[in-house]
Ligand SMILES: CSCCC(=O)C(=O)COP(=O)(O)O
């Protein structure tokens with residue numbers, strides 16, 4: 594039987610291992626300037642509800658398989674290569690996304706300059722997005738859509754951010770699978786690692802458009 598690098602064997606049982614997908618995505622995002630230094634964190638959920646997430650403080654341009662921690666859906670550490678490793682400081686955000694959105698299998702968070710700039714375009718907690726064709730890739734099928742991305746305050750206490758996400762999305766689910774932390778970066782979630790990568794590219798394209806549209810005085 595051939596075991597490819599996507600499939601690792603533990604306890605004599607085979608399970609899909611998403612860590613190579615997370616490394617590939619981080620490498621790409623690093624090259625695009627969205628995961629500079631240690632910025633950002635990526636996770637992917639397993640069938641048992643636990644998820645692999647990047648360890649805190651790792652350079653995202655050179656992640657290794659050993660730079661991930663498997664966390665239970667209750668936040669407990671289940672697996673790590675070394676006891677010194679800590680899960681991402683923003684693990685609670687991934688945890689709340691997986692609790693809220695049962696279809697979510699991957700959750701990606703990056704820091705781009707454009708995301709930081711557009712997060713200041715409004716003072717309120719919803720940022721209007723231009724009615725671009727690219728929104729279709731995020732599930733918005735309407736003609737000339739009126740679409741918003743929710744903005745959350747960037748508290749030092751990440752648990753407080755996670756609580757605010759939970760409380761707000763429980764009542765007002767977002768139109769697109771994305772949220773923006775003001776002066777910080779975007780988080781997306783999707784039903785696969787591949788789709789989460791596409792969603793990051795799509796939202797970052799839209800943010801770039803918004804910054805350029807502002808520079809050349811285009812209204813939308
Ligand atoms: C320079 S990055 C500051 C922390 C942060 O926002 C981030 O995304 C990375 O934190 P982590 O603990 O996941 O490495």
Ligand SMILES: [Zn+2]
Pocket residue numbers: 632633634683702704777778
């Ligand atoms: Zn961050």
